[in-house]
Amino acid sequence: VSERLWLEARPLPGIPELTEGADLAGAIVAAAADASESLSREQVLVVAQKAVSKVEGRLRSLHDVEPSPEASKLASELEKDPRLVQLALEESTEVVRAQRGVLITRTRHGHVCANAGIDRSNVPGEDVVSLLPEDPDRSARRLRAALKRQLGDAPPAVVVSDSFGRAWRLGQVEVAIGCAGLEPLDDRRGQLDAVGRELTVTVEAVADAAASAAGLVRDKEGREAVVVVRGLERHVTESDGPGAGALVRPEAEDLFR
Amino acid sequence: VSERLWLEARPLPGIPELTEGADLAGAIVAAAADASESLSREQVLVVAQKAVSKVEGRLRSLHDVEPSPEASKLASELEKDPRLVQLALEESTEVVRAQRGVLITRTRHGHVCANAGIDRSNVPGEDVVSLLPEDPDRSARRLRAALKRQLGDAPPAVVVSDSFGRAWRLGQVEVAIGCAGLEPLDDRRGQLDAVGRELTVTVEAVADAAASAAGLVRDKEGREAVVVVRGLERHVTESDGPGAGALVRPEAEDLFR
Numbered sequence: 458v459s460e461r462l463w464l465e466a467r468p469l470p471g472i473p474e475l476t477e478g479a480d481l482a483g484a485i486v487a488a489a490a491d492a493s494e495s496l497s498r499e500q501v502l503v504v505a506q507k508a509v510s511k512v513e514g515r516l517r518s519l520h521d522v523e524p525s526p527e528a529s530k531l532a533s534e535l536e537k538d539p540r541l542v543q544l545a546l547e548e549s550t551e552v553v554r555a556q557r558g559v560l561i562t563r564t565r566h567g568h569v570c571a572n573a574g575i576d577r578s579n580v581p582g583e584d585v586v587s588l589l590p591e592d593p594d595r596s597a598r599r600l601r602a603a604l605k606r607q608l609g610d611a612p613p614a615v616v617v618s619d620s621f622g623r624a625w626r627l628g629q630v631e632v633a634i635g636c637a638g639l640e641p642l643d644d645r646r647g648q649l650d651a652v653g654r655e656l657t658v659t660v661e662a663v664a665d666a667a668a669s670a671a672g673l674v675r676d677k678e679g680r681e682a683v684v685v686v687r688g689l690e691r692h693v694t695e696s697d698g699p700g701a702g703a704l705v706r707p708e709a710e711d712l713f714r
Numbered sequence: 715v716s717e718r719l720w721l722e723a724r725p726l727p728g729i730p731e732l733t734e735g736a737d738l739a740g741a742i743v744a745a746a747a748d749a750s751e752s753l754s755r756e757q758v759l760v761v762a763q764k765a766v767s768k769v770e771g772r773l774r775s776l777h778d779v780e781p782s783p784e785a786s787k788l789a790s791e792l793e794k795d796p797r798l799v800q801l802a803l804e805e806s807t808e809v810v811r812a813q814r815g816v817l818i819t820r821t822r823h824g825h826v827c828a829n830a831g832i833d834r835s836n837v838p839g840e841d842v843v844s845l846l847p848e849d850p851d852r853s854a855r856r857l858r859a860a861l862k863r864q865l866g867d868a869p870p871a872v873v874v875s876d877s878f879g880r881a882w883r884l885g886q887v888e889v890a891i892g893c894a895g896l897e898p899l900d901d902r903r904g905q906l907d908a909v910g911r912e913l914t915v916t917v918e919a920v921a922d923a924a925a926s927a928a929g930l931v932r933d934k935e936g937r938e939a940v941v942v943v944r945g946l947e948r949h950v951t952e953s954d955g956p957g958a959g960a961l962v963r964p965e966a967e968d969l970f971r
Contacts, residue, residue, distance in 0.1 A: 461725060463723065463724045464724075466722075466927070467718070468719060557967070559969065569881070623880065624880075624969070624970045625825070626961050627899060628900075628918055628920075630922055630926065641885075642885045643885075659886070661877075661929060662880075662886060665885065666929055666930050669927065670723070670926065670930065673719070673721050673923050673927065673945070674945065704884055705882070705884070706881075710814070711882060713882065
């Protein structure tokens with residue numbers, strides 16, 4: 458009988474409002490100390506994309522954006538702000554759907570989502586929007602490395618998460634757009650089920666599920682940059698691993714372009 | 715400052731192997747008593763689809779299935795068992811994609827998934843497969859009603875979950891295909907974010923995220939029918955509510971048929 462599993466998720470209180478160049482790792486270590494939370498490889502820190510984008514200076518004022526004719530045309534069809542559409546196109550390699558007021562693109566990282574992940578909520582300043590980090594897996598690796606420097610040898614794993622819609626389901630869930638030190642996928646193909654038959658298509662998207670669990674406890678008013686998830690130590694790795702890029706279905710296997 | 719949120723998920727040990735007509739509520743109540751787990755409206759029970767299907771007699775022997783010419787043709791193109799394809803077509807209202815060895819359909823309940831949710835793992839008997847429950851929201855309501863009869867006034871909420879793939883992401887996560895007593899969606903549109911701006915597209919798929927969290931602790935060898943999730947009491951309702959049907963994007967809004 459395998460060890461019984463468990464999962465716990467709690468937001469980390471006390472992360473201040475973040476601005477470009479802020480020491481996110483330092484803020485996390487300080488907040489954890491204040492909360493008597495001992496950070497180690499027992500935890501996965503699920504960090505909101507917006508916090509990472511703010512620290513990395515990935516905010517843009519729409520006042521500075523000049524929409525192209527293509528963006529203006531698309532914006533008019535979708536009844537969207539042409540400057541937002543311009544930014545979304547700049548951040549994307551492909552428009553997947555542009556219909557019924559919805560713009561779904563494939564970002565440079567390969568993630569398929571609305572408006573290339575650009576949004577306005579929880580961003581200070583009139584007409585300021587946040588873009589996704591330039592490379593969220595790199596962001597996760599850098600944060601984990603900075604945590605390791607400040608904490609010593611066994612830093613927690615890091616997931617950078619954003620809320621995505623789904624093709625056929627209403628509502629959003631958080632998914633992993635960046636990941637370091639956590640297996641993004643738990644591949645159980647080849648193992649046997651309870652009746653001794655080989656499990657066929659059981660590859661669990663661990664990092665996405667961890668992000669979704671974190672989303673359930675994250676204050677949507679946006680003050681909580683970090684959720685601490687415990688109970689996933691069996692998926693935590695010493696190396697940073699393949700990152701959330703491994704969660705992107707290759708374009709050649711995409712049946713819904 | 716709102717109350718700090720938290721989430722916990724643990725499998726409920728001691729649910730025996732289930733067969734058609736078994737008293738699932740009774741098995742849950744007995745297992746909870748053995749585990750000193752006091753069931754109340756503080757919990758959400760995330761019950762594996764397969765457990766519900768077994769109790770409801772939704773197993774089929776492929777030996778008894780006669781594939782139609784349409785199923786045989788599709789199966790040959792996809793290199794699948796024609797009897798499995800036959801069952802998938804019977805359970806579906808629409809073939810969404812049939813390409814590259816993948817059959818994605820819309821089930822009678824509206825869920826879009828591979829093979830209409832039919833699979834072979836953790837099902838006893840040669841060539842026996844499990845179908846999704848006929849009406850997983852009804853299954854959830856019935857189980858909650860039975861728990862209420864056995865427990866008294868304040869039963870836990872019930873989610874029936876299955877592992878689904880995603881259009882653009884690798885790996886599977888558990889999602890809610892049935893739900894009773896839990897808000898499936900938490901609609902925060904109209905609320906203000908931390909900088910006083912209206913949250914625009916924040917509708918969280920609570921029941922799906924709860925299912926995904928449960929999936930992280932469920933023993934994939936299939937012996938664990940029930941995961942107890944705590945910390946979602948603010949989403950638990952006295953009435954059964956709209957069910958997981960509310961998570962299905964209406965066909966008229968589906969951009970990926």
